[in-house]
Amino acid sequence: MNGLRTHRSYVAFLGHRLSGIALAIFLPIHFIVLGLALSGAENLDRMLAFTDLALVKFAEWGLVMLLSIHLFFGVRVLMLELTKWPNRTDPRSDWIVPSVIAALAIGVVFLLQL
Amino acid sequence: MHRHLFLAQRFSALLLAPLVLAHIALIIIAVRHGLTAEEILSRTRGSVVWAVFYGGFVIAAAIHAPIGIRTILNEWTPLNGNIINAFAIAFALVVLVLGLRAVIAVTVVTG
Numbered sequence: 001m002n003g004l005r006t007h008r009s010y011v012a013f014l015g016h017r018l019s020g021i022a023l024a025i026f027l028p029i030h031f032i033v034l035g036l037a038l039s040g041a042e043n044l045d046r047m048l049a050f051t052d053l054a055l056v057k058f059a060e061w062g063l064v065m066l067l068s069i070h071l072f073f074g075v076r077v078l079m080l081e082l083t084k085w086p087n088r089t090d091p092r093s094d095w096i097v098p099s100v101i102a103a104l105a106i107g108v109v110f111l112l113q114l
Numbered sequence: 115m116h117r118h119l120f121l122a123q124r125f126s127a128l129l130l131a132p133l134v135l136a137h138i139a140l141i142i143i144a145v146r147h148g149l150t151a152e153e154i155l156s157r158t159r160g161s162v163v164w165a166v167f168y169g170g171f172v173i174a175a176a177i178h179a180p181i182g183i184r185t186i187l188n189e190w191t192p193l194n195g196n197i198i199n200a201f202a203i204a205f206a207l208v209v210l211v212l213g214l215r216a217v218i219a220v221t222v223v224t225g
Contacts, residue, residue, distance in 0.1 A: 017186060020179070020182050020183075021183070021186065023179070024182070024205070027175060027213075028209060031172075031213045031215065031216040032216075034216035034219055035215045036219070037154075037155060037219040037220055041151040042151070044151035044155075045150060045151040048149045060145070064138060064141060067137075067138060071134045071135065071138075074127055077127075078127055082124065106138060110141070110142050113142050113143075113145050114145060
């Protein structure tokens with residue numbers, strides 16, 4: 001059992017799940033912040049000024065990473081479930097590392113834009 | 115029931131995948147010059163395209179996320195199935211209502 005839990009497929013499964021939980025918690029907060037625009041752009045601006053803080057920038061980067069990781073691992077799940085997977089050497093089992101690299105690349109691009 | 119939820123989550127994922135990719139690209143473009151309400155709202159307000167894009171995003175997320183949370187709660191907690199179902203439905207409604215409210219705030223309201 002422990003062997004299975006250190007397998008990279010399990011790590012990918014866990015990464016997909018945990019990023020999904022974090023995004024589910026974030027989503028309502030994100031919508032509440034955007035909803036501030038209902039009572040005037042100034043309220044939204046006040047909140048956006050808060051996002052200039054370094055710690056909040058780091059949190060934003062974390063969210064972009066979570067979104068990217070959930071996206072790429074999610075696409076992998078869809079491919080595993082909805083397409084034919086004939087054998088164990090199928091390249092789809094090797095998509096985990098490229099998924100992480102793609103998510104990291106998006107994170108780096110985000111950091112470069114700050 | 116489970117089959118329908120499984121399919122609903124996978125179909126919503128198929129819709130979300132390109133939307134999330136576009137959203138990430140937009141985030142990166144938007145933070146380039148610093149986030150301001152004026153910059154965001156001038157781009158989105160009065161735009162049918164953004165209303166449909168974000169409206170679709172919200173609806174798909176309101177389907178996708180609660181089904182995922184329901185699965186996780188079923189597998190990782192000892193909670194009763196009825197409680198989990200009620201929580202998932204409540205969470206779906208919260209995401210849907212807050213999400214559509216946010217879409218209206220950034221695309222429709224012009225005041």
